[in-house]
Amino acid sequence: MIRNGRIKQRKKLRERRRERRKKLFKGLGRLTLILSFIVGLALAGKKVEDFLRSSPIFQIKEVNFKGATYLEQGVLENLANIKLGENIFQINLKKVQERLERHPKVREALVSRGFPNAVTVDIVEREAVALFESAGGIYPIDGEGVVLPRPGQANPLSRSLPLITGVKPHPTAGGMYEVKVGEKLQWPELTLVLDLLETLTSSDLKISEVDLQPQGPVLRYRETSVLLGELSKSGTFLRSTSQAAGYSKKMWDKERKVKELKLILSDLAERKEEAEYIDLRFTRPVVKLK
Numbered sequence: 001m002i003r004n005g006r007i008k009q010r011k012k013l014r015e016r017r018r019e020r021r022k023k024l025f026k027g028l029g030r031l032t033l034i035l036s037f038i039v040g041l042a043l044a045g046k047k048v049e050d051f052l053r054s055s056p057i058f059q060i061k062e063v064n065f066k067g068a069t070y071l072e073q074g075v076l077e078n079l080a081n082i083k084l085g086e087n088i089f090q091i092n093l094k095k096v097q098e099r100l101e102r103h104p105k106v107r108e109a110l111v112s113r114g115f116p117n118a119v120t121v122d123i124v125e126r127e128a129v130a131l132f133e134s135a136g137g138i139y140p141i142d143g144e145g146v147v148l149p150r151p152g153q154a155n156p157l158s159r160s161l162p163l164i165t166g167v168k169p170h171p172t173a174g175g176m177y178e179v180k181v182g183e184k185l186q187w188p189e190l191t192l193v194l195d196l197l198e199t200l201t202s203s204d205l206k207i208s209e210v211d212l213q214p215q216g217p218v219l220r221y222r223e224t225s226v227l228l229g230e231l232s233k234s235g236t237f238l239r240s241t242s243q244a245a246g247y248s249k250k251m252w253d254k255e256r257k258v259k260e261l262k263l264i265l266s267d268l269a270e271r272k273e274e275a276e277y278i279d280l281r282f283t284r285p286v287v288k289l290k
Contacts (some may be wrong), residue, residue: 013095021158033057046072046197054087055073058088058116058117059085059086059087059088059117060084060087060091060119062084063080063118063120063121064082064119064120065121066122067123067125067199068123069123069125070105070125071103071105075103075138076100076123078095080099080111080185081099082119088116088117088119088188088252092211093112096109096111103185104126104181104182105148105149106123106125107126107142108124109121109124120251126142126146126257127142128141128142128148129142129143129161129201130161130163130164130194131161131162132167132179133164133165133178134178135178136178136179139164140161141164145191146178146182146183147183147184148181160206162207162209162210163208163210164190165212166211176230189217193217195254197210199255199258200258205221207219207220208220208221216228216230216281223274223290224274224276224277224278225276225277226277227279229280230279246260257280260285261278261285264285264288268287273289273290274289275287275288275289276289
């Protein structure tokens with residue numbers, strides 16, 4: 001009986017070993033199949049990649065520049081440096097964009113592929129909103145304070161743009177500020193004035209000059225001076241309110257003051273009168289007639 005029991009145990013043990021070997025072989029078979037599938041995908045992917053990067057179908061045949069008004073086609077082509085015949089997948093769109101945006105007249109560039117063989121470049125140019133008086137002469141600047149190249153003799157500076165004068169001296173030069181093309185001027189008073197000029201322009205008020213005085217910017221509208229007031233530390237205009245104890249300062253409401261200025265100028269025009277200056281520093285604007 002004991003012998004028969006041992007024989008049965010040995011049979012069960014052999015059967016277990018066979019089952020384990022079967023499971024092991026099945027597992028190895030599945031792993032081999034998975035690995036073969038992955039390798040096949042990799043090889044197929046490599047072939048697809050090689051095809052995309054070498055096929056003449058994807059050789060660039062045209063580069064289209066859109067949105068540029070002032071920049072010439074040749075300038076943009078040199079900046080983009082995209083070669084005809086180059087594979088469309090080989091060009092680095094980000095680097096092309098960065099090269100284009102290095103030009104001071106380019107505010108933004110969007111580069112995209114047009115399959116199978118074209119590249120499109122959308123350009124947003126910087127537009128001059130004012131003229132800036134510096135040691136090196138007068139330069140146009142855009143609404144963000146970026147100094148733009150001076151146009152050539154064929155396209156002189158537009159005198160319809162307001163001239164910004166009274167610029168503080170350069171801290172190291174000891175004289176008038178020297179600007180460089182492409183430089184972004186970030187003085188609080190200048191940033192605020194540029195924002196104000198945008199509002200004035202949209203309100204059809206054409207300012208001829210902005211004089212950056214220590215006591216605050218002074219606008220020139222035809223022959224009339226417009227006093228805005230001082231600047232706070234946060235870069236916003238302050239408004240003085242006369243009181244018995246002296247002066248208290250309040251925030252300068254740009255939209256309301258522009259509306260007040262329009263009403264005053266409209267009233268002067270109806271009465272055919274001219275003002276020497278308009279003082280917007282107080283709750284009630286002060287107008288001195290000529």
